[in-house]
Amino acid sequence: MTRFVVVTFGCQMNEHDSERMAEVLRDAGYERTDRPSAADIVIVNTCSVRDKAEQKLLSELGRLSKLKRTRPDLALVVAGCVAQQHGKRLLARVPALDLVVGPDHIAELPELLRQIELGGPPQAHTGFDLDEPRFLSARPGRAGAAPSAYVTVMKGCNERCSFCIVPHTRGPERYRPSREIVDEVARLVSAGTREITLLGQTVNSYVDPGAGQLGAASAEPASGWRHHPPSQARRDQSQFAELLRLIAREVPGLWRLRYASPHPRYLTAPLIVAHAELPVLARHVHLPVQSGSDRVLRRMIRRHSVAEYLERTDALRAAVADLSLSTDIIVGFPGETRADFQKTLRLVERVGFTGLFGFKYSPRPCTPALRLGDDVAEEEKSARLAELFGLVESLRQKHLGQCVGTTQLVLVEGRGRNGRYTGRTERNEIVHFDADEPLAGQIVPVTIVRAFKNSLDAELPGSPRRGQSTPRHALPVLPC
Numbered sequence: 001m002t003r004f005v006v007v008t009f010g011c012q013m014n015e016h017d018s019e020r021m022a023e024v025l026r027d028a029g030y031e032r033t034d035r036p037s038a039a040d041i042v043i044v045n046t047c048s049v050r051d052k053a054e055q056k057l058l059s060e061l062g063r064l065s066k067l068k069r070t071r072p073d074l075a076l077v078v079a080g081c082v083a084q085q086h087g088k089r090l091l092a093r094v095p096a097l098d099l100v101v102g103p104d105h106i107a108e109l110p111e112l113l114r115q116i117e118l119g120g121p122p123q124a125h126t127g128f129d130l131d132e133p134r135f136l137s138a139r140p141g142r143a144g145a146a147p148s149a150y151v152t153v154m155k156g157c158n159e160r161c162s163f164c165i166v167p168h169t170r171g172p173e174r175y176r177p178s179r180e181i182v183d184e185v186a187r188l189v190s191a192g193t194r195e196i197t198l199l200g201q202t203v204n205s206y207v208d209p210g211a212g213q214l215g216a217a218s219a220e221p222a223s224g225w226r227h228h229p230p231s232q233a234r235r236d237q238s239q240f241a242e243l244l245r246l247i248a249r250e251v252p253g254l255w256r257l258r259y260a261s262p263h264p265r266y267l268t269a270p271l272i273v274a275h276a277e278l279p280v281l282a283r284h285v286h287l288p289v290q291s292g293s294d295r296v297l298r299r300m301i302r303r304h305s306v307a308e309y310l311e312r313t314d315a316l317r318a319a320v321a322d323l324s325l326s327t328d329i330i331v332g333f334p335g336e337t338r339a340d341f342q343k344t345l346r347l348v349e350r351v352g353f354t355g356l357f358g359f360k361y362s363p364r365p366c367t368p369a370l371r372l373g374d375d376v377a378e379e380e381k382s383a384r385l386a387e388l389f390g391l392v393e394s395l396r397q398k399h400l401g402q403c404v405g406t407t408q409l410v411l412v413e414g415r416g417r418n419g420r421y422t423g424r425t426e427r428n429e430i431v432h433f434d435a436d437e438p439l440a441g442q443i444v445p446v447t448i449v450r451a452f453k454n455s456l457d458a459e460l461p462g463s464p465r466r467g468q469s470t471p472r473h474a475l476p477v478l479p480c
């Protein structure tokens with residue numbers, strides 16, 4: 001049987017796409033392996049959001065090209081954002097490549113591979129499915145459903161953040177009909193999945209392309225909290241809140257619902273009310289802010305201000321007790337002064353983020369920020385990033401310390417290498433604990449006993465403390 005391996009770089013969307021590739025190939029009779037050395041087909045699913053990820057890909061391709069010299073039958077495929085960005089040019093740059101496929105061509109992989117196997121020439125397929133967008137469904141695996149699963153609700157991005165290559169590599173926004181989304185969630189939940197993360201580049205800008213399933217988009221809630229934004233929110237209408245309500249209503253067996261990645265512009269009043277009213281929504285939101293300086297936000301073309309970000313996150317926190325927030329921040333964006341960076345630190349402290357993905361700005365092709373140059377020295381970018389991480393670490397430590405002594409419901413993901421169970425709380429804290437019984441995929445209450453640097457140590461109620469001697473039962477003495 002022909003074996004394939006998928007090597008994944010980048011974000012959750014890429015991980016999700018890699019799983020869909022594996023599904024379409026398994027359906028076509030291919031067998032998955034984890035080791036490139038054991039594979040007949042190597043698919044590298046790529047990320048081009050940062051220069052570093054692209055460099056890593058090129059060195060991986062160099063290594064695979066060498067392997068192909070010793071195994072000429074090996075098929076090499078590049079998928080994902082770098083495939084989309086470079087298309088045919090990648091075939092010219094890496095002659096060992098057989099296939100370049102953009103994210104909208106996953107379903108065609110088996111047919112394209114068959115043509116390669118029959119001796120066809122290298123090919124590049126990178127058009128966007130603008131007329132008839134396709135969304136491949138996640139399927140429960142052979143061993144049943146994983147405790148957590150991703151479901152795509154939209155793809156592409158209509159924003160034009162000046163540093164970001166995604167609108168170029170993923171195309172304009174295309175939305176999936178709400179009926180399809182609800183059906184996929186229901187299928188996964190009935191197979192045993194407990195937690196769903198809805199995925200999209202700006203997931204909360206969702207609008208239902210189906211026939212009136214969700215009703216008209218609205219920027220005002222039907223009841224409860226009223227939002228009077230200073231500028232943008234009335235125009236930033238979406239039906240994301242309605243989609244969340246539909247899922248909660250039609251899939252009552254779903255235990256926890258998350259989404260990634262939202263844009264602050266679409267943290268609308270109805271979405272905040274949905275958080276207040278739907279217990280299924282996790283009490284954690286990852287809301288990228290990128291900078292705490294209005295001047296830098298304008299240069300980034302983020303289309304929201306610091307005050308608007310704070311107003312919306314404050315409202316979300318007022319609506320949901322103990323909600324935790326995490327974010328993305330870029331340091332060293334062109335023109336970012338020390339004073340701008342200080343504003344970012346102040347924002348991070350003011351919001352009290354418990355998690356943060358921080359990056360040094362790197363110029364990306366096809367982005368408007370290229371025109372702004374790259375004027376913050378590399379050492380200064382590194383120093384700012386270290387300072388930012390230091391601040392977030394102290395905020396996280398404070399937050400984790402406050403969890404000690406509380407009881408949390410944890411969705412158990414499985415055992416780690418040290419044999420301890422790992423799971424996540426509603427607020428996305430990582431928890432480790434010991435238990436003898438099989439608990440993977442279960443929801444269990446645990447008592448938090450200690451804060452580690454990035455996670456929590458916990459005990460099942462009634463279980464002995466770690467290191468405490470457990471009572472041993474004497475072995476029966478059997479007569480010889």
Ligand code: SF4
Binds near residue numbers: 157159161166263
């Ligand atoms: S919202 Fe901005 S940062 Fe996010 S994918 Fe779109 S352009 Fe990129």
